[in-house]
Amino acid sequence: MGTIIKNTAIITDNGYSAIANATRAGIECLEGAGVDPGKVGLLINAGIFRDDNIMEPSIASLIQKELKMGLDFDPEQPNQSTFSFDVVNGACGFLNAVNVADSFLKNGNVQYALILCGDAHPSKTNHPEFPYKAVGAAALLKFSADANKGFQRFSYRSNGHDQVSSISAYGDMVAFGDQGRKRATLVFQNQYLNQFRQLNIELINTFLAEHNHPNIDFLVGSDPEPGFCTSVCQESSLSNQTTRALELFNQFDGDVHTAAPIAGFHHLRKEIDSGTPQSLLFSSVGSGDASACALYYT
Amino acid sequence: MTMTRFESLGVYLPEREVTTRELLEKMDTEPMFDLEKLTGVKNRRWRDDSEDCHSLALNAIERCLQHSSYSAEDIDVIICTSITRFRDGLNFVLEPCLSSYLKKRIGMRADALNFDITNACAGMFSGVHILDQLIKSGAVKNGLIVSGECITPISETALKEISNPVDEQFASLTVGDSGAAVIMDQSTSEDEGIELLELQTMAQFSDFCFGMPSDKNAGVAMYTKAMEIHATVIQRLPATLGHFADKHQIGGSDFDHVIPHQTSERAIRSALALCGETFGDIPNTCVALDRFGNTSSTSHFVVLNDFMERGEIKPGQKVLMLVMASGIVLGVAAVKVGNLGGVN
Known part of the structure; x- marks a missing residue:
């Protein structure tokens, strides 16, 4: 039995507020699935940049309010409630969130889980130094009784204990003065893409070997530069198969960062909805450095 | 379904103590109320210049591991749950997450999972809820929840900025710094474990409290509609607890202690x-506001550790934990505690 993606949504033309973009993606995703917001027991935001650098409350709770989901304790329906929080782990956040949601769904704790991703500059403007595309992404998850469908086998790996993170983003609350809500510092080490590629390939090779080299139709991976995901596919043991790598950077004209896995799945919807069984390898790599992957069967 | 349990606990509190009187003496504006009498906060711990969320968390983890039968290499997942997320001074870290630093620093396996979550003062209990579900589904065997909460910077901003007697920053003067870490695994007996745990976010009230950078000075501030939050909680807590009692056929007399989130x-x-x-x-x-103030996401574990160290909560006793946080997150947990301060 596995957790399946019931619906997805991607918003690319809604401006530069991470909250507004994720909200619109959430609404579109739920409406498309015909699922009442009240039925979503778990809401996770895995976007990492925060409008105005808000530290509290969770960004998820602010979006939850806009989605009109579990707004208040209802004595008439006390068991219908929503629990929300933010997951923070760079590009790997979506797969971490799915890993968590998978447990809540498997244990029968919730009926639906909604995961939101996407990043925008804290200033909510089209900031020239912000390297990511401002998008909102949503994936609605539910549990399937079909044992052969959905997410299977999550795997994760960090770089060595003596290695630093290849990229970092932070708000310097002293140096920014009274502009702390509008600024972020992003640091990219030289060769960071090579570090990411190497770690990503290492995890994929280990993962495939551990699971007897399952057939993979699509690699839905991080694509922080044009051709990155394709090169991971070609340089890993996936090159022994006919796996097709998604080229998200070219498709979105930029890096959609935390939203990449949802964007990739969304892009494949036509092929997935055609009914022919497909196997996907979700794979992310980013700061930490860390890489995550999971199999998905349609 | 088998219970999970708190296997071991570690709490770190900075040495320096700052009294409420000392803080108020630095302010130009007198509150309209007696802050110490109203909140019960007389003292709080205060970070020294070399401490940040990362170091507070690390100190707590070291103590937790000393109390645990596990070594860092045995741990399957680390979840860091701090609100403030400061590292290297007042750098509010967006990525990499704090748990990625902590994981490497304590020598966890490269294939162990790590991520941060953020959920205001419900952070550690949200981590507990998540880990409870991960263990029950078989995704992991055990895990470490940690929070290093370097929250007194909001007090520093409040001291500079409070300008009227009912200012939204008064609650910022009640907080204290701390680190707490707890290791969880599957319980091996009915005598200890998390029997029940429910959390919900009543998002209609998510804009009642904001922690964010100040727009007047360098630093971070917290703006709290304290009266509205109190009214919201007070109107809903009896029904929430009543529902919890009816659903699980339990009541107040089933518990030895209650640890509420430490506000006032x-x-x-x-x-x-x-x-x-x-x-x-x-x-x-159980209240320890007089000595530690509101330690935000770590509050339940700072109090649990303190009451266990002083012998007021004993292994085998049953504790009701009440979670109340910005969001507004309201939650209840029924926990039979084991010997958290010694090797289990």
Whole structure:
């Protein structure tokens, strides 16, 4: 039995507020699935940049309010409630969130889980130094009784204990003065893409070997530069198969960062909805450095 | 379904103590109320210049591991749950997450999972809820929840900026710094474990409290609509606890102690006093606001550790934990505690 993606949504033309973009993606995703917001027991935001650098409350709770989901304790329906929080782990956040949601769904704790991703500059403007595309992404998850469908086998790996993170983003609350809500510092080490590629390939090779080299139709991976995901596919043991790598950077004209896995799945919807069984390898790599992957069967 | 348990606990509190009187003396504006009497906060711990969320968390983890039968290499997942997320001074870290630093620093396996979550003062309990579900589904065997909460920077901003007697930053003067870490695994006996745990976010009220950078000075601030939050909680706590009691056929007399989130002693006691009708006798209420203030996401574990160290909560006793946080997150946990301060 596995957790399946019931619906997805991607918003690319809604401006530069991470909250507004994720909200619109959430609404579109739920409406498309015909699922009442009240039925979503778990809401996770895995976007990492925060409008105005808000530290509290969770960004998820602010979006939850806009989605009109579990707004208040209802004595008439006390068991219908929503629990929300933010997951923070760079590009790997979506797969971490799915890993968590998978447990809540498997244990029968919730009926639906909604995961939101996407990043925008804290200033909510089209900031020239912000390297990511401002998008909102949503994936609605539910549990399937079909044992052969959905997410299977999550795997994760960090770089060595003596290695630093290849990229970092932070708000310097002293140096920014009274502009702390509008600024972020992003640091990219030289060769960071090579570090990411190497770690990503290492995890994929280990993962495939551990699971007897399952057939993979699509690699839905991080694509922080044009051709990155394709090169991971070609340089890993996936090159022994006919796996097709998604080229998200070219498709979105930029890096959609935390939203990449949802964007990739969304892009494949036509092929997935055609009914022919497909196997996907979700794979992310980013700061930490860390890489995550999971199999998905349609 | 088998229970999970708190296997070991570690708490770190910075040495320096700062009294409420010392803080108020630095302010130009007098509050309209007696802050110490209203909240019960007399003292709080204060970070020194070399401490940040990362170091507070690390100190707590080291103590937790000393109390644990596990070594860092045995741990399957680390979840860091701090609100403030400061590293290298007042750098509010967006990525990499704090748990990625902590994981490497303590020598966890490269294939162990790590991620941060953020959920205001419900952070550690949200981590507990997540880890409880991960263990029950078989995704992991055990895990470490940690929070290093370097939250007194909001007090520093409040001291500079409070300009009227009912300012939204007064609650910022009640907080204290701390680190807490707890290791969880599957319980091996009925004598210890998390029997029940429910959390919900009542998002209609998510804009009642914001922690964010100040727009007047360098640093971070917290803006709290304290009266609105208190009214919201007080109106919902009796029904929430009543529902919890009915659903699980339990009541106040089943517990030895209650550990509420540490906000204001008067607010806590007035809210609990209203719960008698729906929940029965309210158990012994554990409050350590006088010494540690509101330590935000770590509060339940700072109090649990303190009361266990002083022998007031004993292994085998049953504790009701009440979660109240910005969001507004409201939650209840029923926990039979084991020997958290020694090797289990």
